[in-house]
Amino acid sequence: MNSDALPPSAWTEFLDGLAAARQSTGSAHPLRALTEEFGQRMLALLFPQFAGVDAACGHDVHVDAHCVVDVLTSALTPVVTDPASTVAAFLAHLPAQYALLCKDAAAIHAADPAAESLDEVILAYPGFLATAVHRIAHVLYQIEVPLVPRLLAEWAHRETGIDIHPGAQIGESFAIDHGTGIVIGETSTIGDRVRMYQGVTLGALAVNKKLANRKRHPTIGNDVVLYANATILGGNTVVGEGSIIGGNVWLTTSVPPRSVVQFASAVGQRPLDDGLEFHI
Numbered sequence: 001m002n003s004d005a006l007p008p009s010a011w012t013e014f015l016d017g018l019a020a021a022r023q024s025t026g027s028a029h030p031l032r033a034l035t036e037e038f039g040q041r042m043l044a045l046l047f048p049q050f051a052g053v054d055a056a057c058g059h060d061v062h063v064d065a066h067c068v069v070d071v072l073t074s075a076l077t078p079v080v081t082d083p084a085s086t087v088a089a090f091l092a093h094l095p096a097q098y099a100l101l102c103k104d105a106a107a108i109h110a111a112d113p114a115a116e117s118l119d120e121v122i123l124a125y126p127g128f129l130a131t132a133v134h135r136i137a138h139v140l141y142q143i144e145v146p147l148v149p150r151l152l153a154e155w156a157h158r159e160t161g162i163d164i165h166p167g168a169q170i171g172e173s174f175a176i177d178h179g180t181g182i183v184i185g186e187t188s189t190i191g192d193r194v195r196m197y198q199g200v201t202l203g204a205l206a207v208n209k210k211l212a213n214r215k216r217h218p219t220i221g222n223d224v225v226l227y228a229n230a231t232i233l234g235g236n237t238v239v240g241e242g243s244i245i246g247g248n249v250w251l252t253t254s255v256p257p258r259s260v261v262q263f264a265s266a267v268g269q270r271p272l273d274d275g276l277e278f279h280i
Contacts, residue, residue, distance in 0.1 A: 034075040035151040041068045042136055043129075046098050049122045079146050086145060093139045100172050104131050107173035111195055126160035127176025137166035168202075170194075171222070178228075185217035187235060192222045197247075199229035205252060221257065 240257030
């Protein structure tokens with residue numbers, strides 16, 4: 001007998017401990033799988049390009065909506081006390097989120113010369129998928145649903161390489177291009193018509209559990225462009241509207257509106273004729 005093997009009594013005790021943990025956490029409820037199914041069905045309900053989750057999906061929008069409600073209710077049952085009310089609160093926000101997502105798709109299409117159609121943006125662009133899932137997760141976060149918003153965010157992260165915390169506040173006409181490696185922290189605030197490229201980080205200056213309830217991540221004004229691998233840190237850091245933050249910038253202090261920032265040093269105000277542009 002292998003001297004490293006557990007004796008039968010110890011093995012049984014170990015399994016009993018796992019059984020107790022499973023019972024106490026309700027892990028028989030497949031929360032992760034249900035959350036991801038909800039995300040897929042939600043996209044299929046809102047956009048015909050995603051329809052076809054299964055044989056029953058895509059033929060009748062009312063059937064699709066019923067499937068969404070059923071799956072969301074199942075996902076919420078172990079984590080909230082009143083799933084029906086929570087589902088109703090979520091659905092009340094849905095028309096506004098759909099309108100925002102249509103603007104997001106149009107903004108991505110307008111900003112990227114390689115985008116040939118809105119269908120291409122909706123179906124093929126990881127930035128749109130990540131934004132769509134975020135807007136759904138953010139509603140659940142706002143109505144104080146535990147765990148499910150984060151599971152949605154991590155599903156989108158796995159699918160796209162874009163990590164957006166569900167708490168982040170993002171304005172309309174948000175355009176992510178390429179997107180791989182983007183990180184947007186929980187207390188980030190992003191204005192309208194912001195463009196963001198791969199590798200951008202909106203992060204905190206320090207990782208400290210005591211700061212959990214404070215604004216730790218930056219504020220990005222309207223009409224800002226954040227080029228590849230820019231890192232902007234700190235809850236007091238504000239990027240003024242109309243600014244351009246160049247690639248590989250490390251920024252920990254605020255910059256005024258219409259600034260152009262390269263290599264972490266401000267080099268002047270953006271001209272009124274908008275003549276200065278970066279090309280990547």
